[in-house]
Amino acid sequence: MSITIREIAKLANVSIGTVSRVLNNKETGYTEETKAKVLDVVKRYDYIPNSAARALSTQSTKTLGCIIPDICNPFFPELARGIEDMAGSHGYHIFLCNTDLDAQKEESYVYTLLERQVDGLLFASSTATTPKNITRIQKVNKPIILLDACMHDEAIPHVYIDNCFGVYTATKHLIEKGHTSIAFITGSMNLSTSKERLRGYKMALEEAGLPIQEQLITEGDYTVEGGFRAMELLHLQSYTGLIASNDLMAYGVYKYARTQGIRIPEDLSVIGFDNLSFSQIIDPPLTTVSQPAYELGQYAAEMLIKCLQGMDTPSYHLYKPTLIVRESVK
Amino acid sequence: MSITIREIAKLANVSIGTVSRVLNNKETGYTEETKAKVLDVVKRYDYIPNSAARALSTQSTKTLGCIIPDICNPFFPELARGIEDMAGSHGYHIFLCNTDLDAQKEESYVYTLLERQVDGLLFASSTATTPKNITRIQKVNKPIILLDACMHDEAIPHVYIDNCFGVYTATKHLIEKGHTSIAFITGSMNLSTSKERLRGYKMALEEAGLPIQEQLITEGDYTVEGGFRAMELLHLQSYTGLIASNDLMAYGVYKYARTQGIRIPEDLSVIGFDNLSFSQIIDPPLTTVSQPAYELGQYAAEMLIKCLQGMDTPSYHLYKPTLIVRESVK
């Protein structure tokens, strides 16, 4: 067991109230002299306050719960860094949870976060179960921010990017380059972001008067392997352009292309989504839709903290993604 | 404010002691009937216990602190997943912290973790400041596991891989392929792992009777950019083989090579370290030393949990890395 405030008080010959006051940097309630005395004892014994006790007493943990689908997708570590850095600069810490897009895990983590009395929650790329969890969170009156989700209808603050527009731009780029049959690999279709991206693809096609060929649309799961498998399914089709709903799946496309001797971009033009840092390293460098993960995280954390401080914030924030043209499109 | 055990007790017409007993699944202390009655109220009101209060009372948080240098290096998310999954299966949660290899952040996070009363700590790739922090942790009597560090001398449990051996194998591979001048990009030299890897390089060279050319050794920082910059420094030297102390820096080498028209492996053979999943996607697929991040994490978490349960564990565990031969070496 660690030393407590009570013992510090005894050693410094003051009351625990006084110790608490100096430790919390209260404006008043002690002289400079006592403060020095207390701090000296604190330092000498390397006293570290017990935040569980503090939380119990103040009803605040100074921690933010953060739910992401997959920490192994580089997009999310970067998002998390944005959140962490912003939170840190306001004295908050982050409790990070991985759901693997599994509804059960998601529910379980929401429970855990609530048990731990986080002050607020950040929800990234929520699955279909989210509404239920949100109700639960709102019931205990914790603020929550949705990240990279599209629930315009709900009255929940969210920061997201215009997924539809992003893919629309990408598809249009391909069309302008002369491609007329363009394949599309979706994300997991229970995610609103996936639906939005698909919508952008169709929208661009329609606008250009191109037919929507269902056999060119195949479902992926936002992983490299998913992209690879999608390519196997697309095998017999013919197309000269392809859009993957995220960069990871585009990497799967590259991988598949190499096994089949398909050259990018000579035989196939491909565009991704996210603009992971690897996308500029891969050969050929991937043309992709940029989503500013770090800033998204920062912005969301800032919104949440403002809520916590009782300041009002806009109920949502929309980022417009941009197309980063590199060398994977001919 | 959320509902408390006291209100549950009132609603179920029992005492809070009874509620606590059924909630904690105690062997005895209530009939099946009261149990059902309590559980019913719990469900109806969606009661979620306050873990701060529980922690204060039980002196245990069921959470493990986990300190990693850089969540944006894919090696660590995977490590973290291994830890998280193993911990989860034992009822523990993870509090993840990023140090950026910054001594100040590291110290600050150790403080935070201790404040939060984590039950134990996992320390990955610790910096030079670690000893000081370790003392602090041991003073409050929390078990700790070192991960991917090499402090054989200290009596602290650790799981690590034989970094020296890994690079030794890689270097030898290059030598066997006929390379006689081999460049080496180190990691941050304040890390023990970096020193060990460098040692493996020199050892293989010496064993083969090859001279150690200091101008072929340059310091990196385990990032893509660091690898790129190291290549700029190596610019005027001549060599046909190169070993990067991790895959990320090898990617930097690839990037540099492309800008300079250097072909891999025709003009330059390169080997990395870590075996990130991206290394099989990159072109040409990277020959690298495999480090099983996920299992390392799992094993370390298991060791820590065993400590926590009072079981005894071996004081350390050594993994032997293996060379994964792909296509970046000629």
Added chain:
DNA sequence: ATGAAAGCGCTAACAC
């Protein structure tokens, strides 16, 4: 089996 009550370490309100 059940209830009452002490106590975990801290903060904050109140007396002095």
Added chain:
DNA sequence: GTGTTAGCGCTTTCAT
């Protein structure tokens, strides 16, 4: 400016 004390929500011991 300083000390005392009543909680915060829970677990656990001890009566009953």
